[in-house]
Every structure is written in C-alpha cells, then in structure tokens.
Amino acid sequence: MQNQQIAVRCRGIAKEFGEGESRTQVLRGIDLDVRLGQMSFLVGPSGCGKTTLLSVIAGLLERTDGELHVLGADVSRLSDREKVVFRRENIGFMFQQFNLLPALSAAENVSVPLLAAKFPREAALSRACALLGALGLSERYKALPSELSGGQQQRVALARALIHDPRLLVCDEPTSSLDAETGHAVMDLLASTAVRPDRAVLVVTHDSRVFDFADTTAYMNDGRIVNMDERNNGRRRDPHEDENNSPGAFTGNVHIRGRVGS
Amino acid sequence: MNYVAMKMLLGDRAKYLGLVFAVGFSAMLMAHQASIFWGVMRRTTSQIVDVKDASIWVMDPRVKYVDEVWPLPDSDLYRVRGVEGVEWAVRFFRGTARAKTEDGGFQAFILVGFDDSTLAGAPRRMTLGSLADLRNPDAVAIDEDGYRFLWPGEPFRLGKTLEMNDRRAAIVGVVKSSAPFQPTPVVYTRFSQAIRFVGRERNMVSFILANPRPGESPDSICRRITERTGLAAMTRDEFISKTIRYYIRHTGIPVNFGITVALAFIVGAVVAGQTFYIFTIENLKQFGALKAIGVTNSRITGMILLQALVVGLMGFAVGMGLTAAFFESTKNISHLRGFYLMWEVMAGTGASVLTIIVLSSLLSVRRVYVLEPAYVFRGGN
Numbered sequence: 335m336q337n338q339q340i341a342v343r344c345r346g347i348a349k350e351f352g353e354g355e356s357r358t359q360v361l362r363g364i365d366l367d368v369r370l371g372q373m374s375f376l377v378g379p380s381g382c383g384k385t386t387l388l389s390v391i392a393g394l395l396e397r398t399d400g401e402l403h404v405l406g407a408d409v410s411r412l413s414d415r416e417k418v419v420f421r422r423e424n425i426g427f428m429f430q431q432f433n434l435l436p437a438l439s440a441a442e443n444v445s446v447p448l449l450a451a452k453f454p455r456e457a458a459l460s461r462a463c464a465l466l467g468a469l470g471l472s473e474r475y476k477a478l479p480s481e482l483s484g485g486q487q488q489r490v491a492l493a494r495a496l497i498h499d500p501r502l503l504v505c506d507e508p509t510s511s512l513d514a515e516t517g518h519a520v521m522d523l524l525a526s527t528a529v530r531p532d533r534a535v536l537v538v539t540h541d542s543r544v545f546d547f548a549d550t551t552a553y554m555n556d557g558r559i560v561n562m563d564e565r566n567n568g569r570r571r572d573p574h575e576d577e578n579n580s581p582g583a584f585t586g587n588v589h590i591r592g593r594v595g596s
Numbered sequence: 597m598n599y600v601a602m603k604m605l606l607g608d609r610a611k612y613l614g615l616v617f618a619v620g621f622s623a624m625l626m627a628h629q630a631s632i633f634w635g636v637m638r639r640t641t642s643q644i645v646d647v648k649d650a651s652i653w654v655m656d657p658r659v660k661y662v663d664e665v666w667p668l669p670d671s672d673l674y675r676v677r678g679v680e681g682v683e684w685a686v687r688f689f690r691g692t693a694r695a696k697t698e699d700g701g702f703q704a705f706i707l708v709g710f711d712d713s714t715l716a717g718a719p720r721r722m723t724l725g726s727l728a729d730l731r732n733p734d735a736v737a738i739d740e741d742g743y744r745f746l747w748p749g750e751p752f753r754l755g756k757t758l759e760m761n762d763r764r765a766a767i768v769g770v771v772k773s774s775a776p777f778q779p780t781p782v783v784y785t786r787f788s789q790a791i792r793f794v795g796r797e798r799n800m801v802s803f804i805l806a807n808p809r810p811g812e813s814p815d816s817i818c819r820r821i822t823e824r825t826g827l828a829a830m831t832r833d834e835f836i837s838k839t840i841r842y843y844i845r846h847t848g849i850p851v852n853f854g855i856t857v858a859l860a861f862i863v864g865a866v867v868a869g870q871t872f873y874i875f876t877i878e879n880l881k882q883f884g885a886l887k888a889i890g891v892t893n894s895r896i897t898g899m900i901l902l903q904a905l906v907v908g909l910m911g912f913a914v915g916m917g918l919t920a921a922f923f924e925s926t927k928n929i930s931h932l933r934g935f936y937l938m939w940e941v942m943a944g945t946g947a948s949v950l951t952i953i954v955l956s957s958l959l960s961v962r963r964v965y966v967l968e969p970a971y972v973f974r975g976g977n
Contacts, residue, residue, distance in 0.1 A: 389970035394888055415892065422890020433885035437607020438600065449597055450891045494889075 340403075341502050341534030342368035342391050347400035349386055349557075360386045362557040363400070370501070371531040373524070373547060376538045378554035384538045385506055387554070391536065392425055392504045393417045405501050422450055426495030428524075430507035432487045434479040434494075440466060440486075441475040444493040451498065458497075465493045469523060485516035489523060496528060503528050505537040509544050521547045597891060601899035604879060605906060611875055612907075618871040619911020619949060620918065622864020626857055627919040627937060627945040633853035635775075635935035640843050641836045642774035642934075643690060643708065643782075649716040650805035651814045653835045654685070654821055657828040661842035662835065663777075665690055667799035668827070675825045676804050681817045685806040686711035689790045693783070696759040697746060705742070705760075706782045709790025717805050719784050724752045725769030730786060737769030742781025758783075760793040775934025861948055868949075869956030872907060876900060876960030880967060887969035897961050904957035912949045916942055 349361035360383045368374045368391075376384040389395040390402065393409055402409050405424050412420055426447075434443045444462035449455060466475045469489045479487055488508060495503055508524065509517030521544045528535050537548070545551065553561035606612055638645075643662050644653070654676050656666035676685040689709030694702055710717030718727055719737065729735055736758070743752060758765045765783070773782055785793070791800045806829075808817040814831045821829035830838065844850045876883075883896055919937050926932035 386970075392888070394970035395968065418887075418890050418892050421888070425890075427885075427888050429885065429888075431881075433881065435600065435604060435607075435882050435885075437603045437605075442600070442603065446600060446886070447889050449600060450886070450889060450895070455599055 339369050339371070340367050341370045341405055342366070342536065343401070343403040344387075344391065345401040347387065347390060347402060348398045349383070349390055349395065350398045360557050361390070361397070364557075364559055366552055366559060368502075368534050368536050369550070370534045371529065372549035373529050373535040373537060375545065375548035375551040376536065376554060377540060377545065377551055378560075379540060382554045383557040384540075384554045388504055388506055388536065388538045392427070392502075393421050422447065423498070424501050426498070426500035426503040426528075428488070428491050428495045428503070428505035428508045430510055432479070432484075432491045432511070434487060434490060436479050439476050439478060440471060440482065440490045440493075443479065443490055444497050446494060447498040462493065462497060465497055466490070469493050469527065483516070484512050485519055488512060488516075488520045492520070492524060492528070501533050503533060503535045505535065505539075507539055507541065508537065509539065509541045514543050517541060517544055597895055597899055598902055600886075601902045602906070604882065604899075605903045611878075615868070615871050615875060615907045616910045616914055619864070619868040619907055619953065620914030622860060622868050622952065623912050623915025623945050623949050624918045625860035625915075626864060626948055627915060627941050628922065629853055629856045629860055630941045630944065631919065631923065631937050632935055633850065633857070634938055634941065636777070636849060636853075637840045637843060639775050639777040639934055641839045642776045643706070644832060644835050644839065645774045646719055647688070647717050647805065647832070648720050649718075650686075650807055651832055652682075652806040652808065652818055652821070652829055653832065654804035654806060654825075654827050654829045655802075657826070659828060661839040662690070663839075665802040667797070668801040668804065669799045670801060672825065672827060673801060673804055676806055676821055676827070676829075679817070679821050679824050681809050681812040681820060683807045683809040683812075684714075684716070685804050686714060686716045687787050687801045688717045688803040688805045689787050689800060690802040691790070691794055692780075693760050693794050695765070695783070698757060703746060704780055706776070706778075706780050707760075707790050707793060708782060708784045709787040710784070711805075712786045712788050715786075719771040719773060721772040723770040723772050725754050725767075727769070729768035730784070732766075732768060734764050734766050734789070735768040736765040736783050736785040736789070737771045738767055738784070739771045739773040739776075739782040741773075741776070741779070742783070743767075743770055745779070745781055761795055763792055765793065779931065861952075864948070865952045865955065868907075868911065868952050869959070872904060872953065872956045873960050875903075876957070877963060880963065881971070883964050884967055884969050884971040887964075887967065893965055896964050900957050900961050900964065901954075904953045908949050908953035911953075912946055915945065915949075 344364050344366040347361055347364040348359065351358045351360060364387055376387060378384050386395065390397045391404060393404070407420060409417065435446070441459050441462040444466060445455070445458035448458035448461065463475045466472060469492060471486060471489055474482060474486060479490070482490065505524070509520055512520060524535065525547050550562070550564040552559045553563070641662065656668055658666045673685060673687055676682060689707065691707050693705045693707040695705055697703055715727060715730065718730060722737070723740055725737060730737060747756070752770045754768055756767045758767070765785070771784060776782060806821070808814050818829040818831060821827060886896060887893070916937065923936050926935070
C-alpha cells in the first residue's frame with residue numbers, strides 16, 4: 335500500500351561527470367521517496383546537486399549508479415526512445431527560465447506537449463485555452479511570451495506542464511526569476527492546481543520564501559541528502575499563516591523516506 | 597510539430613529574412629555566373645544558330661569550331677549534292693573582311709555569304725529592309741549591334757555605304773542576329789558578293805549547308821555524307837556542341853567561370869550554412885526544452901530539415917528572381933544581351949542550394965542530437 339503511493343523511489347543514486355582526474359561526483363548515494371499527492375521540495379545551496387538529481391529522476395540524465403523507479407517503471411531498463419515517450423506521457427516540466435518558445439503564443443506554447451504526442455492542433459489549442467483560462471490567463475492566450483510578465487510566463491509554463499495530465503510534475507526553481515509576491519502567487523497556483531492524489535510534484539528550489547508550500551522537504555548538501563522534513567503528516571501548512579516562516583523553523587514527523595548523508 | 601517548426605522559423609522576422617537573403621544571395625551568385633558562362637558559350641555559336649534553313653553542316657574534317665575555316669573546293673558541293681538522301685546543298689561563306697567606312701576609317705567585319713539563288717543561310721529576322729533586297733547588286737545587311745557600333749546614336753536607316761576591297765557595299769537591311777562572341781559587326785551578303793569583298797582564292801566554300809529529303813534523318817544523312825565524301829558532316833546541334841566543347845577545352849573561359857561558380861558555392865555554403873547553423877544553435881535551448889518535454893530526436897531533425905527546406909526554397913526563389921530580373925533588365929543592352937536564366941542552371945543551382953542547406957542543417961542536427969535535455973535545467977548541478 336505504501337509502495338503504491340510512491341511516485342519516485344531512489345536508492346543509492348550516484349552521478350559523476352567527467353573522467354579521470356577531471357571526474358566530479360555530484361550525487362553520492364541518494365535515497366529518496368517522492369509520494370503521490372504531495373508537493374516535495376528538494377532544497378539546498380547552489381551546486382549541491384539538487385538539479386542533477388531532478389534531471390536524473392526526470393530521465394534527462396543517466397545516473398552513474400543506484401536504482402531508480404519512477405511511477406513504477408525501472409527507468410534504467412528503458413531505451414532512449416522509450417524514455418522520451420515515458421517523459422512525454424508521464425512527466426510535466428517547469429523550468430527556472432520558463433523556456434517558452436518565443437515565437438509561439440501562450441496557447442500554442444501550452445499545446446506543445448500535446449502536439450508532441452500527435453494530438454490534432456485545433457483540439458490541443460482548445461484544451462490549452464481552457465487550461466489557461468483556469469489559470470487566470472483567458473485574456474492572454476494569444477500573447478507572445480515577450481508580452482507577458484514573469485508571473486504570467488510561469489503560469490503559461492505551469493499550464494504547459496499540466497496540459498497532458500502528467501503523474502509527475504518536476505519544477506526547477508520555479509520562483510527564482512520572480513519577485514516575492516509573484517513567486518508566492520505561482521506557488522499558490524501550483525499547490526492548488528497541480529497537487530492531486532494521483533500526481534506527485536517535485537520542486538527544486540533554494541528560494542526560502544516558498545518553503546512553506548512543501549509537504550515534504552529533502553535538504554541536500556554536497557551531493558547528499560542531509561536532512562528530511564515532513565510536516566503535518568505530509569499535509570501542507572497554509573503558507574500565508576505565518577509570513578515569518580523560515581527553513582530553520584521546520585518541525586514535524588519525517589515520513590519521507592531518505593538517507594541522511596554521511 | 598511542423599507548425600511549431602514554422603512558427604520558430606518565421607517568429608523572428610529579422611533572422612528569417614537574414615537566412616533567406618544569405619541563401620538567395622548565394623543562389624543568385626551561382627545562377628548568375630553559370631548563366632553568363634553558358635551565355636558566353638552560346639555566343640560562340642551565334643553564326644550557326646542564325647542559320648535556320650539547314651539542318652546539316654558539312655566541312656573539312658580538320659575544322660574544330662565554327663570560327664576555324666578550312667575552305668573547300670566547289671567540287672565538294674557537287675559531291676555532297678550527289679549523296680543519296682540529300683534534298684539540297686548550298687555554299688556558305690564565313691570569313692573576315694576589312695571595310696572602309698564613310699568617315700574614312702577602317703573596321704573589321706565578320707562576313708557571311710549565303711547562297712545566291714535560294715538565299716539559304718541568310719538571316720531571317722530583319723529589323724529593317726527585306727531579304728529580297730539582298731539580291732540587288734552590292735547589297736549587304738548588317739546586324740543591329742554592328743550598325744550601332746559604326747554609327748552610334750543614329751537610328752537605323754538604309755542606304756548607308758561601306759567600302760570593302762575597293763567595292764561599294766550598300767546597306768539594304770538591318771538584321772536582328774544572335775549575340776556574337778566577338779564585338780565585331782556582322783555583314784551578310786550573297787556568296788558571290790562575299791568573295792568579291794574578300795578577294796577570290798582557289799577554295800572559297802567555308803561550309804556546305806544541306807538538308808535531308810523528307811523522311812530521312814539528318815543523323816543518317818550526315819553519316820552517309822562522311823562515308824561518301826570524306827568530309828565532316830554533322831547536324832546543327834552537333835556543330836553547336838562541337839564549337840562549345842572547343843571553347844571549353846581550349847580557352848580559360850570555363851576555368852575562370854568555374855572558379856567563380858565554385859567560389860559562389862563555397863561562399864554560399866559558408867554564409868548560408870553558417871547563418872542557418874547559428875540560427876539552430878541560438879534555438880538550442882528551445883530544442884532542449886522540446887527534448888525534455890518528450891519530442892524525439894527524429895522529430896526535431898524533421899523540424900530542422902523543414903526549416904532548412906523552407907529557407908532553401910525561399911532563398912532559391914529570391915535568388916532566381918533576382919537573377920532573372922537582372923537578365924530581363926539587360927536584355928536590350930547590346931554587350932549584355934543573349935544571357936538568360938536557363939532551366940538547367942536553375943536546376944543546378946537548386947541542387948546546390950539543397951546540398952548547402954542539407955549539409956548545414958545536418959551539422960545543426962548533430963548538435964541537437966548530442967544535446968542533453970538536462971541542458972535546460974541550467975546545464976548541470
């Protein structure tokens with residue numbers, strides 16, 4: 335039963351870059367479980383390996399060692415092409431720099447994952463417009479990314495990440511390019527629209543302003559998970575409850591399974 | 597995803613126009629130089645092209661091209677006429693003469709002499725005057741460019757005179773001839789008149805023009821004439837090819853134009869290729885995002901190839917349009933006329949543009965293939 339709730343299971347994940355003397359070990363035996371129905375945060379200082387771990391989990395990077403199961407699939411057994419299809423069908427992405435295609439309108443950007451899955455263009459656009467409307471951008475679906483504010487662009491990116499109804503949503507620093515208020519608004523939207531019982535949301539961030547949105551938090555340093563934190567039995571606190579929250583104030587039972595780095 | 601590829605391509609107008617211009621400029625350079633090269637080559641055959649009546653040219657076997665004449669005795673004309681299947685055969689003179697102009701100066705001419713009785717071999721496109729007037733004593737016709745060369749700025753007018761070999765020549769016609777290889781005026785007259793203008797020698801027949809009987813193929817008659825007379829006989833098209841081949845083999849023209857066309861190809865490949873390569877590299881982050889989202893490498897390759905083909909097609913169209921516009925605008929300038937955009941040149945340029953664009957897009961595709969989609973996550977840890 336517990337296994338069924340786990341979207342991502344990492345055991346002893348290691349990742350090295352380079353060879354010989356230039357070899358750098360970025361991940362050093364990561365054990366981590368990410369559960370469905372939760373918003374899990376990977377936090378830590380720049381260079382600690384959290385984005386690399388996110389990339390490995392999302393199937394964008396090959397791990398050097400360890401076991402990885404994503405949504406029940408042993409990713410290491412998938413061919414490159416199967417990985418692409420797996421990503422397309424199961425994973426949604428939000429990037430730090432939004433990575434919207436500048437020549438495409440908001441709706442067209444949102445429809446890209448569906449077009450990649452060979453959805454008819456009109457149907458994809460119609461679904462994109464509906465989703466943008468649900469995210470409060472019904473008036474802006476024809477706008478180009480350059481005509482949108484940072485917050486609006488990230489909302490478009492969120493819509494693009496959700497349009498194909500993925501079971502795992504990975505977000506890389508979704509608020510670091512935004513001011514505090516906009517970042518909060520984006521996280522509010524993420525929490526209210528993306529988190530569902532059958533979907534896991536994994537967020538990499540070092541933006542302490544949004545830590546309160548986490549159900550579970552894994553703290554990383556130097557390629558290891560050094561601390562795990564799950565509050566309210568995996569239920570988010572209202573981040574507006576205490577504007578002075580800080581990472582150091584996190585308390586609660588740790589339900590996320592993880593190995594504290596040595 | 598083709599729609600996305602097109603939007604990516606057309607989204608940045610400046611870059612798109614830059615790409616199209618780069619390809620268009622290269623295409624124009626290649627097509628322009630190749631057309632001028634073939635135009636120059638065609639000009640070497642203008643004397644053959646302007647003879648519309650005969651499908652067979654008979655000559656001394658030593659003749660290598662139309663400007664090299666080994667005169668034949670009159671008896672050869674009768675031998676050719678005696679070959680079975682020959683409907684008719686006439687003498688044709690092609691030589692050079694020097695004329696004294698009205699103002700006392702001297703001018704070299706190409707002198708063409710056609711059959712006195714039938715006028716076979718005479719020019720057919722008269723701007724002024726009539727072919728029948730060439731039967732008059734001392735009558736000659738001159739080509740348009742020659743007229744303008746001798747009497748610049750003057751409107752075409754009949755009745756002007758020249759003096760060749762102490763004989764008066766009255767201009768009774770102005771001829772629209774094919775653009776010649778040399779900027780020498782061409783004077784047309786009857787054979788008997790022509791030999792008076794240059795002075796009688798033992799052998800005066802430059803070529804024998806002939807036509808086969810209906811139902812006989814020119815090729816078989818040519819073979820028969822050669823077998824029976826020992827003379828070289830070839831169809832009009834064969835003689836044109838022979839003349840062009842001579843110039844290609846024995847002059848620096850093809851080498852020089854070949855270098856220019858090759859340079860155009862290289863410059864085009866570098867400019868268009870690099871511009872397109874940079875365009876793709878600038879979009880690398882976008883392609884990385886697409887790869888992360890789940891677009892396959894083959895799909896992205898298709899997108900890049902589509903972009904390349906559209907750029908190539910548009911650039912090719914622009915290049916051909918500019919080349920055609922150039923030749924259209926210069927078709928009435930005497931030293932530039934006779935050049936036009938041939939379909940063979942268009943096809944060759946199209947193939948070159950396709951090669952350039954496919955090569956550059958393959959280079960770009962290689963970068964996309966090796967691109968880790970994790971690149972979009974700030975490129976690492």
